[in-house]
Amino acid sequence: MEERSLRVYQDKTFFSKITNTITKLLIPTKIGINGMLISIKRNNALKAYEAYIQSDKLEEQGKKEAVVQKFEDVYALYLESIDKYILDSIYKKVKNETANEFERNALSQYYSIVHLKEAEYLEYKYKKQMYLLDLDYETVENTNKEQLIEKYNKLYAGQMESLYKGLLKHYSIKLADNLTPNAKDEVYHKIFNTIEGYIEKILPLKMKQNPEDKLYKDILDEYQNFEKFEVGKLDQNDTIEKNMILLALSRKLFTHSLPLIVAEQCYEKLLDDTRSLIVDTKVSRKQEKAYSLLINLIEEYDIKLLGTKIYWDKPAEREKYKKFWDEFQKINKLKDKNYMKYVDEKQILFLKNDLKKLRTNENKYYKIINFYCQKLVELGAMRNLKNSYSEVGGKYIKRKVKV
Numbered sequence: 001m002e003e004r005s006l007r008v009y010q011d012k013t014f015f016s017k018i019t020n021t022i023t024k025l026l027i028p029t030k031i032g033i034n035g036m037l038i039s040i041k042r043n044n045a046l047k048a049y050e051a052y053i054q055s056d057k058l059e060e061q062g063k064k065e066a067v068v069q070k071f072e073d074v075y076a077l078y079l080e081s082i083d084k085y086i087l088d089s090i091y092k093k094v095k096n097e098t099a100n101e102f103e104r105n106a107l108s109q110y111y112s113i114v115h116l117k118e119a120e121y122l123e124y125k126y127k128k129q130m131y132l133l134d135l136d137y138e139t140v141e142n143t144n145k146e147q148l149i150e151k152y153n154k155l156y157a158g159q160m161e162s163l164y165k166g167l168l169k170h171y172s173i174k175l176a177d178n179l180t181p182n183a184k185d186e187v188y189h190k191i192f193n194t195i196e197g198y199i200e201k202i203l204p205l206k207m208k209q210n211p212e213d214k215l216y217k218d219i220l221d222e223y224q225n226f227e228k229f230e231v232g233k234l235d236q237n238d239t240i241e242k243n244m245i246l247l248a249l250s251r252k253l254f255t256h257s258l259p260l261i262v263a264e265q266c267y268e269k270l271l272d273d274t275r276s277l278i279v280d281t282k283v284s285r286k287q288e289k290a291y292s293l294l295i296n297l298i299e300e301y302d303i304k305l306l307g308t309k310i311y312w313d314k315p316a317e318r319e320k321y322k323k324f325w326d327e328f329q330k331i332n333k334l335k336d337k338n339y340m341k342y343v344d345e346k347q348i349l350f351l352k353n354d355l356k357k358l359r360t361n362e363n364k365y366y367k368i369i370n371f372y373c374q375k376l377v378e379l380g381a382m383r384n385l386k387n388s389y390s391e392v393g394g395k396y397i398k399r400k401v402k403v
Helices: 014-053 061-095 101-114 121-143 146-175 181-201 203-209 214-218 220-230 236-253 260-280 284-308 315-332 339-378
Strands: 388-392 395-399
Touching: 014 061, 014 121, 014 146, 061 101, 061 121, 101 121, 121 146, 146 181, 146 203, 146 260, 181 203, 181 220, 181 236, 181 260, 214 220, 214 236, 220 236, 236 260, 236 284, 260 284, 260 339, 284 315, 284 339, 315 339
Parallel strands: none
Antiparallel strands: 388 395
């Protein structure tokens, strides 16, 4: 009957109709059986997890290892039961066109993850576990059983945090490979999406479970800034600003999973995107908005990120940064005395410092270099000189004067 029910019939015969009806009747039973098995294995995983989080208090190393191993075994069986539910139940419902939108989307996401297995096994491994946990998280939430939800949230948040960190570490390693520009952009996109996924799904649970944790108190303002971007349609400027906030949060949440050298590359990517946005924007209001974002990005990168950098590959670069840092400290003293002057002087310092970097590749950055120079003229830090002539050895030579 199952073989017949999976065939495609052009004309509905009596036999095909009755076999499809029987299959539909069997599916709820299958869901009930799978649901019961998942519930049993979930409860086993929750009990083992409670012992697992207490294992650090055990004095004997052998007992610790046994508790950890038991949790890993039970946890694997729990995930397998959810996986079996997808294949046994959701697949059949989609095949027989009795699935709802949630189930159709769930199966689509499942196969998009399975598709990674051959080419990106580590990414597949992390994402599949995250997917299975997410699926059962929805199930547990819908039970409205407070005690179960509270216990499950601890397991869910703890395991998902480990998976998100593992995924970020994997992407960080990939950036070290010899990738094409397009492939690099894809990895950057995955990094930002992964950080965003953690902050949307897991961080609120962690903050609720540990309300007195100093880490979560320190990032509260940045988290609230991120929440502003969770509603409404975002333009390119908003997307870059959101990613800037995500990076700032990641520096506190994922210090080891997203090393400083990778965070540097992510900031440089955002800086490049913002420079392109400035020169490509024809509307002056939007251009000024993008310029304001650029100044904030430079401050995040040059002051907050590079200011924490201890090891420099080139000592000369470190010395340059020290001079830049000293100049910024002098300007920073103006903040309370003369705020407008502080804002102008800070822009001048940031633009001049960024100009030095961009001039090493003038062919690529000539448009933004011209924009910087115009801004510095407006700020009174440069003069706009036209091409002039001067006498050299009795002859008049035309010279281009660089601003």
